[in-house]
Amino acid sequence: MELKVLSKNEVATGVWEMTLGGDFSYETVQPGQFIHVQVGDGITHVLRRPISIADVSVSAGNLTILFRMAGRGTRWLSQARIGDNLSVMGPLGRGFPMTQAKTALLVGGGIGIPPLYLLARRLAEQGKAVTTLLGWASAEDRFWLPAFERLGHVEISTEDGSLGMRGTAVDALAVLENLPDTIYACGPRPMLAALKRWALRHGKRGWFSMEERMACGVGACGGCVCRTEGGMETVCSDGPVFALDEVML
Amino acid sequence: MELKVLSKNEVATGVWEMTLGGDFSYETVQPGQFIHVQVGDGITHVLRRPISIADVSVSAGNLTILFRMAGRGTRWLSQARIGDNLSVMGPLGRGFPMTQAKTALLVGGGIGIPPLYLLARRLAEQGKAVTTLLGWASAEDRFWLPAFERLGHVEISTEDGSLGMRGTAVDALAVLENLPDTIYACGPRPMLAALKRWALRHGKRGWFSMEERMACGVGACGGCVCRTEGGMETVCSDGPVFALDEVML
Amino acid sequence: MRAANLAVQCAGVPMRNPVMPASGCFGWGREYSRYYPLRTLGSVVAKAVTKEARPGNDTPRIAETPGGMLNAIGLANPGLERVLADELPWLAGQDVPVWVNVAGSDEEEYCMVAAAIDASGMADVLELNVSCPNVKRGGLAFGTEPSILKGLVTAVRRVTDLPLFVKLTPNVTDAGVLAEAAVAAGADGLTAMNTLRGMAIDLDRRCPVLANGQGGLSGPAVKPVALAMVYQLARTVDVPIIGCGGIQSGTDAVEFIMAGADAVQVGTANFTDPYAMPRIIAEMQTWMERSGAASIAEIKGAVH
Amino acid sequence: MRAANLAVQCAGVPMRNPVMPASGCFGWGREYSRYYPLRTLGSVVAKAVTKEARPGNDTPRIAETPGGMLNAIGLANPGLERVLADELPWLAGQDVPVWVNVAGSDEEEYCMVAAAIDASGMADVLELNVSCPNVKRGGLAFGTEPSILKGLVTAVRRVTDLPLFVKLTPNVTDAGVLAEAAVAAGADGLTAMNTLRGMAIDLDRRCPVLANGQGGLSGPAVKPVALAMVYQLARTVDVPIIGCGGIQSGTDAVEFIMAGADAVQVGTANFTDPYAMPRIIAEMQTWMERSGAASIAEIKGAVH
């Protein structure tokens, strides 16, 4: 389907926030689901780009994405103009499950942070206590920090120590006063691996959102698999969210 | 070099007039020379598109092209916006020679007409009597007719007879009252072949501008050759203009 | 404007139109059935099936390249038993001919899988994927050496009466020789082509993008190679040819038909646009009606 | 940021940088000398030269394809005598190594042309174009059959002491076998690769776009195929390799170096951008300095 670019802002150097409107199944969106966006004319780029849904407004009929200009495809996307139509598939994949847990810990690193926003909002709306650990390379890379702060307690870490504590989001685990019931995370693989070890050591359950290069986005090509205890599963349709004790890192 | 799109008009269905400005060797342009324009980002289209220089203003520092949306490359060009920069090589090729002749006959068919405009203007400026035979498929395909009419006598033909006489530009030869000293032509191959026969029969000399698919545009790849009495010659650098008795049609 | 009829017969199998997915690019059909009913298509072609389940290669398995993509999926599939139990029954109920792509490491495996799929009654056509390395013959792909290919097709021909297509690889000096070997051994038709060997490099990590190193190139970039191959095969053999490689539009499909193909397969374009095949069918219809071609037969091989 | 030195030696020939044009895409050099001085380049590679003048194929000789182009120039050139008289003297005075691409219909023609160019003293390197059909051996291209290639290279090796490169075609089952044959027969280096066989179709005219029917595919579309070939050859033989196929940017060139190339050739990109090669050189310099690579040797073969 076609969605129209309603707004576009560079929220940090090379990181864009874009709101898209038009016919879309906004009411079914789960946090952690993604859209698969066509970039270019089908020759320069034959593959779409998967981007998480960072926020959605069912009443206004729009959704928001946050993406980093990582290469040619996201550069193309960053050059879309307000009013342009984008070809979008979605919502795709299986998102973060909502559990009975009362307290939730969200851990996000860099461009893994976007899907956690919609999750934090839904959890907060359900009255859960949300603690969020956010990690960036440096202070000037941060985005949407006030938005997260409105929804619960936030700990920040930066690799160069320019904001919050020095280190990754996982290093901030050390400052937690209470252990949460459930963990939700998205970010670089080493961060998730460290978090998994920590969670298993503390007997905590939780969910990780995984990244893999994608072609079809619907489970048809077998391109985007990830190894789980149950065998190879597709990130696009069995995931991107997997139970942390199931996914092999 | 980069030229900026200064203006853009659809002068007939699918035929665009575009004025380009910027650093360019306007003062050296000969009628019949062309520019080689990059379309797209270098992947969708690896080849530039040759387009004749239809007019040039040395004082204003701009040039005008007229092109028909023939395929994907010219469609891309027609979508350029005012203010966009185009990568342009040129002026390329050898244009129409200016001769001592006092009367000139210009014969143009369809999208072969553009290079004849600058030629007509230069001839008229030199005080030569210019007669122009212009042929289009149909009345609504015509463009720049008043501009040509300001420079001399014009005979029009259309294939469906909706304007002027029914037939091609060459069929209008029959209505000429006086034979010209020199002939200049550009248009479809069958038109040029008929004109060549007519010219040889009447012992007239003249020049034809040829079309061929181009890669380099500078005589380096051997892609755009045309058969002449002297052997294979490149349209882009030995031409596009050839003496009518030399070129084999 | 004349009405155009897109229906064709391929090795005796009637199809509503000449458009079907390329193996491995359409899962088991189910994944795309939420986008349109599968009977919109001329046929559905399933993924490669091997005897045992195969996990496939490590990731990354996918890389984008100029005008195309590389894949190194590695024949990942749940294995014959689960394909017969979980995937084909659904597909066989969709009112569309089913092609099953068969792969293996030796002749026995191909024969065993082909026979079992034939016996299930759930397939209309078998397509042999001969780009796999032959473990018993030094890892040379079945599709690169005429004598090996002839042996394989002869063996499979013995165990099935289903229409048998051989899907050729372009990574050979002369595809015509391989085509002749396949046809002499009893193939009913040929699919041209599988992917070209290729590689992409990740400059930052200083290693190939794909975990497997090399991969198979597909997409619009390879279209001219596939067209040349179809054209050559059409002059070499007298069996139906399925054109495949870089088809994105109705006019692309018509080009393959004019080069000599009876039908076409669409792979990578499904990823660019999940509605690619219904769109291609509609565009073919429009093109034919505009050009006054009443049937596929009328334009087939037109450039020869 | 460390300064990066782009100078390389290829089979004993020192070059200021590893970037040169691909044969046939840069005329005789003169055509591009109005855009920049040729000594900006690592070397200049001239068009294919044959004994007699050749008019080449009919037009159209050029077709654009997705991400690439087809050409069927047909070895058009003014013949050895006029090349020696009119083209090479100018080129030899440009303060840049000169490679001459040699072609022929039989061994004698290759040897005759190679010997004459060597004797002229105006070339630094000979590059054998072995994609031409061998008229004495049933029209099979010299570059597709190891024994024919071995014979050709052995014969040419006898008549010249110039560094001898063999430019391989990708249209073979196993380029490694051809590479080994060329090196065993005395080739000093290999160029990978020439064009892929391809075709484009003109739907309106219902015929191939090219007058010749088939043509050679080049441009970004083929880059993954060329990279895979360079990678394979680097593992197979121990002579300098020139990477060629779809290079458009400095990072493309670095990818080929990392795959194992000693230098690169740029063809189609010259048509897209007449300043492509100086730009590629500058982009390589920038990339190397940003990544802390001080020399080409430091990154050569990095992905192996």
Ligand SMILES: Cc1cc2nc3c(=O)[nH]c(=O)nc-3n(C[C@H](O)[C@H](O)[C@H](O)COP(=O)(O)OP(=O)(O)OC[C@H]3O[C@@H](n4cnc5c(N)ncnc54)[C@H](O)[C@@H]3O)c2cc1C
């Ligand atoms: C489920 C999912 C959700 C994502 N959500 C976001 C998000 O909200 N914001 C955001 O900035 N990024 C997100 N990403 C990563 C994003 O898809 C890549 O950054 C993007 O595809 C890079 O494309 P490119 O053309 O700019 O880069 P290039 O490196 O030029 O891309 C080349 C190819 O590699 C693929 N690729 C490159 N990097 C990645 C990657 N990290 N993950 C997957 N594929 C990759 C591209 O899709 C493309 O096919 C997500 C990825 C996945 C799988």
Ligand SMILES: Cc1cc2nc3c(=O)[nH]c(=O)nc-3n(C[C@H](O)[C@H](O)[C@H](O)COP(=O)(O)OP(=O)(O)OC[C@H]3O[C@@H](n4cnc5c(N)ncnc54)[C@H](O)[C@@H]3O)c2cc1C
């Ligand atoms: C010297 C010269 C001057 C020209 N002047 C003009 C002009 O002033 N106005 C105008 O409208 N057209 C002119 N043309 C024709 C114009 O170049 C083609 O219409 C254009 O290249 C078509 O590109 P496309 O991508 O739209 O079409 P496509 O058919 O998609 O093009 C595919 C390929 O074929 C080539 N090609 C297609 N048709 C032609 C053609 N008739 N001549 C040369 N190459 C072609 C294209 O350059 C491209 O490489 C001129 C051609 C030449 C050689």
Ligand SMILES: Cc1cc2nc3c(=O)[nH]c(=O)nc-3n(C[C@H](O)[C@H](O)[C@H](O)COP(=O)(O)O)c2cc1C
């Ligand atoms: C992700 C992917 C998986 C593929 N899997 C198979 C396969 O299992 N069996 C097979 O014969 N071909 C397979 N192929 C090759 C395609 O069927 C097809 O031959 C090739 O992609 C060229 O067509 P295209 O350019 O339309 O994609 C695969 C291709 C891709 C891109």
Ligand SMILES: Cc1cc2nc3c(=O)[nH]c(=O)nc-3n(C[C@H](O)[C@H](O)[C@H](O)COP(=O)(O)O)c2cc1C
């Ligand atoms: C117009 C054209 C002419 C060519 N002529 C020759 C030639 O004379 N000799 C040769 O060995 N290769 C020739 N080639 C092949 C190129 O040298 C090169 O190997 C090929 O184009 C791949 O590189 P590219 O993708 O950078 O163009 C030619 C290619 C093109 C496009």
Ligand code: FES
């Ligand atoms: S992208 Fe195709 S299976 Fe996930």
Ligand code: FES
């Ligand atoms: S376009 Fe290259 S020689 Fe004319």
